[in-house]
Amino acid sequence: MKKKRANDQQEAEKALVGAMAAEMVETDMAIGLGTGSTVRHFAQALGQRIRMGLRVRVICTSRQSEMLAKQNDIPTTDFDRARSLDLCVDGADEVSLNFDMIKGGGGALLYEKIVAAASNRRIYMADATKLVGKLGEFPLPVEICRFGHQNVLSHLAKLAQQCALRQRDGDPVITDAGNYIADCQFGEIDRPAELHRQLCDIPGVVETGLFCGMIDTLITIRNGKPVVLTSPGEVFWGS
């Protein structure tokens, strides 16, 4: 019962931050559409605005985000045709006090990072459960090449406390880019940018779920209401 209440509250918070992010979209923007359950709320709210006349086009970061666009009548465009994007809107698995993030719980981290890097402004949405002092409780997703993956896993295992190939129904999960995901526990991550570089130095590591210095705007929840934060200085996790 308690768990259901907590889940309901989290879902309600996702809806609040998603609706607020949709209000920040301006007409004629090219937008990177992230992936995940928070983005689902954003897509629903954006779809409503589109039906009322807002003109936008989105670049999707996963098959799931393509589906969300379709379900909500959001026009999509080809990434290579759009080149630079006005805005990127996405969720997060963890956001630290200094605005670093872990992403990739849904396996979309590679395309999400490419799209975020091509965007002039990045909005991330995080319900209160995602806010942490330091990153590291959520296992860090690392996208790795399928070729030689056992070898890559053994390199990762030397750095991580625990490391496991992500599986579904007994088979390795394959990302939209055709790679595998290793979920790695590092304990509290003191220097995420440094860890990211260390991991990327392993041949076969394609990308990590550490998103450092990428938040321009964070929409989160304070005292039950959505708030818009634009720098780590404004952050006070807690009510």
Ligand SMILES: O=C[C@H](O)[C@H](O)[C@H](O)COP(=O)(O)O
């Ligand atoms: O690969 C998935 C993405 O990084 C998501 O943005 C992240 O996992 C957050 O998802 P949700 O909004 O479902 O918690």
